[in-house]
Amino acid sequence: MTLINGVEEDGSDFHPRKRLSEQMGMDEATGLLFRQQNGDALPPYYFPRRYIILALLFMATMVCYWLRSNLSVAVLSMAKEFGWGSEQNGIVLAAFFAGYLFLQIPGSWLGTKYGGKYILALGLGFTSVFTMMMSLCASHFFLFVLCRFFTGLSEAVVYPIISCLVARWAPVSERTVFLTFIYSGGYLGTIIAMATTSPFIEKMGWKLLFVLNGVIGLVWTVLWLIFAASSPDSMRGIHPCEVEFIKRQPLTTKGSDPDDVMIASSSSVLSDNATDDVSPSSPSSSHHDTTESTKLSTPLPPSSSPSSSPSLNQRVPDHSPQEHKQDQSFYMVIRLLKNIHVWAIIAANFSNAWGFYILLTWTPTFMQNKLHFDSNSAGYLSILPYVGSFTITSIGGVLADYLTVRHVNLTLIRVGFGVTGQVVPAILLVLLSFSKEVVPSITYMTLALAVNGLVNSSYPANCIDIAPHHAGMVLGISNTFGTIPGIVAVYLTGWMLQTYHNNWALVFCLAAIIYVCSAIFVAIFTTTRRLF
Numbered sequence: 247m248t249l250i251n252g253v254e255e256d257g258s259d260f261h262p263r264k265r266l267s268e269q270m271g272m273d274e275a276t277g278l279l280f281r282q283q284n285g286d287a288l289p290p291y292y293f294p295r296r297y298i299i300l301a302l303l304f305m306a307t308m309v310c311y312w313l314r315s316n317l318s319v320a321v322l323s324m325a326k327e328f329g330w331g332s333e334q335n336g337i338v339l340a341a342f343f344a345g346y347l348f349l350q351i352p353g354s355w356l357g358t359k360y361g362g363k364y365i366l367a368l369g370l371g372f373t374s375v376f377t378m379m380m381s382l383c384a385s386h387f388f389l390f391v392l393c394r395f396f397t398g399l400s401e402a403v404v405y406p407i408i409s410c411l412v413a414r415w416a417p418v419s420e421r422t423v424f425l426t427f428i429y430s431g432g433y434l435g436t437i438i439a440m441a442t443t444s445p446f447i448e449k450m451g452w453k454l455l456f457v458l459n460g461v462i463g464l465v466w467t468v469l470w471l472i473f474a475a476s477s478p479d480s481m482r483g484i485h486p487c488e489v490e491f492i493k494r495q496p497l498t499t500k501g502s503d504p505d506d507v508m509i510a511s512s513s514s515v516l517s518d519n520a521t522d523d524v525s526p527s528s529p530s531s532s533h534h535d536t537t538e539s540t541k542l543s544t545p546l547p548p549s550s551s552p553s554s555s556p557s558l559n560q561r562v563p564d565h566s567p568q569e570h571k572q573d574q575s576f577y578m579v580i581r582l583l584k585n586i587h588v589w590a591i592i593a594a595n596f597s598n599a600w601g602f603y604i605l606l607t608w609t610p611t612f613m614q615n616k617l618h619f620d621s622n623s624a625g626y627l628s629i630l631p632y633v634g635s636f637t638i639t640s641i642g643g644v645l646a647d648y649l650t651v652r653h654v655n656l657t658l659i660r661v662g663f664g665v666t667g668q669v670v671p672a673i674l675l676v677l678l679s680f681s682k683e684v685v686p687s688i689t690y691m692t693l694a695l696a697v698n699g700l701v702n703s704s705y706p707a708n709c710i711d712i713a714p715h716h717a718g719m720v721l722g723i724s725n726t727f728g729t730i731p732g733i734v735a736v737y738l739t740g741w742m743l744q745t746y747h748n749n750w751a752l753v754f755c756l757a758a759i760i761y762v763c764s765a766i767f768v769a770i771f772t773t774t775r776r777l778f
Contacts, residue, residue: 289485292485292488294488295478295481295483295484295485295488296415296416296417296478296488296492298473298474299411299415299474299475299481300415300424300427300428302466302469302470302473302474303408303411303412303428303431304427304428304430304431305431305466305469306366306370306404306408306428306431306466306470307404307405307408307428307429307430307431307432307435308431308432308434308435308438309370309435309462309463309466310370310373310401310404310432310435311431311432311433311434311435311436311439312435312436312438312439312459312462313373313374313377313397313401313435313459313460313463314342314397314401314435314439314606315435315436315439315440315443315606316439316443316455316456316459317338317339317342317394318339318439318440318606318607318608318609318610319439319440319443319444319447319610320443320447320452320455320456321335321338321339322610322611322614323447323452324384324452328384328385328387330387331744332611332740332741332743332744333740333741333744334387335611335740336736336737336738336739336740336741337391337737337740338390338391338394339607339736339737339740340732340733340736340737341391341392341394341395341398342394342395342397342398342401342732343398343603343729343731343732343733343736344395344398344732344733345394345395345396345397345398345399345400345402346398346399346401346402346729346732347398347402347726347729347730347732347733348399348402349369349399349400349402349403350402350403350406350722350723350725350726350729351406351579351719351722351723351726352403352722353365353369353402353403353404353406353407353718353722354403354406354407354409354410354718354719354721354722354723355718355719355722356403357403357406357407357410357411357718358410358716358718358719361476361477362407362408362410362411362414362476362718363470363471363474363475363476364471365403365407366403366404366407366408366411366470367467367470367471368400368403369400369401369402369403369404369407370400370401370404370463370466370467370470371400371463371464371467372396372400373397373400373401373404373463374459374460374461374462374463374464374467375400375460375464376393376394376396376397376400376460377397377456377459377460377463378456378457378459378460378461379393380393380394380397380456381452381453381454381455381456381457384452384453402725402729405721405725406718406719406721406722406725407718408428409706409709409710409717409718409720409721409722410717410718411476412424412425412428412710412717413710413714413715413717413718414476414477414478414492415477415478415492416492417491417492418650419647419650419651420647421647421707421710422643422646422647422650422703422707423643423644423646423647424643425643425702425703425706425707426639426640426642426643426644426646426702426703427640427643429639429702429706430635430636430639430640430643430699430702433632433633433635433636433639433699434632434636436606436632437629437632437633437636440610440629440632441629443455446458478492478493578716578719578778579719579723581778582713582716582719582720582723582778583723585777585778586771587712587771587772587773587775587777588712588720588723588724589767589771590705590708590767590768590770590771590772590773591705591708591709591712591720591724591772592723592724592727592728593764593767593768594664594668594701594704594705594724594764594768595705595724595725595727595728596724596727596728596730596731596760596764597668597760597761597763597764597765598667598668598698598701598705598728598764599728599729599730599731599732599735600731600735600757600760600761601671601675601694601695601698601757601760601761602695602698603731603732603735603736604731604735604736604739604753604754604757605631605691605694605695607736607739608736608739608753609631609691611743612691612750613627615743615748616687616748616750617684617687617688627688630688630691630692631691631692631694631695631696632695633692634692634693634695634696634697634699635695635696635698635699636699637696637699638696638697638699638700639699639700639702639703642663642699642700642702642703643702643703645703646659646663646703646707656711656774657772657773657774659703660703660704660705660707660708660711660772660774661704661768661769661772663700663701663703663704664700664701664704664705664765664768664769664772665765665768665769666697666700667697667698667699667700667701667702667703667704668698668701668761668762668764668765668768669761669762669765670693670694670697671693671694671695671697671698671758671761672757672758672759672761672762672765673758674690674691674693674694674697675690675694675754675755675757675758675761676754676755676758677690678690678691678694678754679750679751679754679755679758680751704768704772705724705768706721708772708774709721709724711773711774711775711776712773712774712775712776712777712778713776713777713778714776715778716778720778735757739753
């Protein structure tokens with residue numbers, strides 16, 4: 247089916263409220279185009295290759311948080327063995343985030359320039375190696391902290407690269423689901439770490455734990471190198487129909503506000519020079535892209551104002567080669583930092599990280615010291631908040647994309663999920679601060695981290711909304727600021743607990759204040775216009 251000026255080939259009128267699959271002739275089961283390319287038939291039982299990338303990236307975040315979270319439980323046993331206090335525990339836990347701070351922006355730049363496949367493999371591969379080395383360095387406190395620092399340094403590239411890859415691989419109608427599903431892998435990795443670390447240490451010891459975790463990371467690295475690609479154009483075995491679907495899916499949002507943006511096709515993102523084997527920017531492919539964008543264009547619904555949203559018959563313009571060259575350099579960082587809407591993403595990331603990292607690193611200690619559970623019970627009960635986060639994050643992504651396809655104001659979606667994911671946890675943390683009973687305390691903590699999972703449907707996708715060419719760099723910048731709580735909040739928590747005699751109310755109330763301040767800033771300054 248081809249659309250020409252709002253009229254289908256058969257002469258019938260185009261109805262903008264038809265389902266997207268009906269408008270474009272898509273197979274709902276696979277999300278692929280029925281319209282055949284160059285007479286090629288779609289193979290029977292074809293499995294979309296983008297879902298292979300989705301599964302591998304889900305496994306990547308799962309492994310990352312598995313390697314990152316194991317120390318939160320292992321440190322309880324190690325502290326007893328080496329005589330570490332709360333402040334030393336804080337240094338050990340914060341060392342990861344000190345390293346994590348440095349390669350956020352360089353990692354996103356490298357991913358944009360050279361392709362995400364190999365940079366991601368190097369990042370997670372070195373993370374695995376340094377995790378294995380931790381088992382050899384633990385008896386020397388400085389060497390152990392240094393090794394943990396390099397573990398964070400290696401892992402720093404992972405999430406910016408994921409953002410680059412999602413910008414290239416995810417169709418518009420699946421973008422939030424892609425991101426939230428991938429991010430939910432981090433919660434699953436945390437669940438596995440919390441559930442298995444204590445019993446494993448009891449039977450096998452903490453040294454073998456780090457070795458085993460490192461081996462798991464190296465296995466993922468090999469699988470990624472075999473099956474993955476930086477972009478659809480360089481993926482082995484992918485069908486042209488799927489490539490076309492990823493590149494050319496138009497979508498609109500409803501409303502007359504200038505922030506109600508047409509989410510353009512992903513082809514401009516895919517035209518970046520970062521691929522593995524095949525360059526998508528050849529003259530023939532450029533001509534093909536131009537003609538196909540005309541065929542698959544969709545006019546604005548009557549309710550949309552032409553003056554407030556770009557026409558869907560117009561392709562979002564690619565940058566010139568000279569602009570690409572400059573924008574992919576570090577000068578782009580300055581441009582991004584001057585924009586108030588980028589700072590809304592930074593604020594969301596910072597506050598989310600402050601609350602999350604406190605709960606991630608100190609929940610087992612809270613369970614043991616405040617609620618008086620033993621280390622095994624503390625590890626098991628620490629799982630509950632992440633089970634809630636995994637569930638809510640997955641549901642939130644599906645709901646956000648459902649609302650997007652239904653033409654709900656995209657800015658409203660991003661703001662709604664972002665604000666809810668911060669204000670509600672702030673209230674629950676205040677309640678947790680003054681709770682003295684075990685069951686209410688666990689309930690408040692579980693619900694706080696679960697509802698906080700809604701922010702994964704907000705600022706990570708917003709990076710792609712405002713800067714599809716530079717989504718990895720936007721996320722890298724925001725992650726740089728978001729890593730600061732991993733250092734400051736984690737160490738500050740240890741210092742406060744030691745100085746103020748385990749005053750957990752001080753820790754949780756401070757996190758609640760940061761959540762609320764960020765929610766206000768996000769509500770005022772979030773936009774979904776394409777800015778870069």
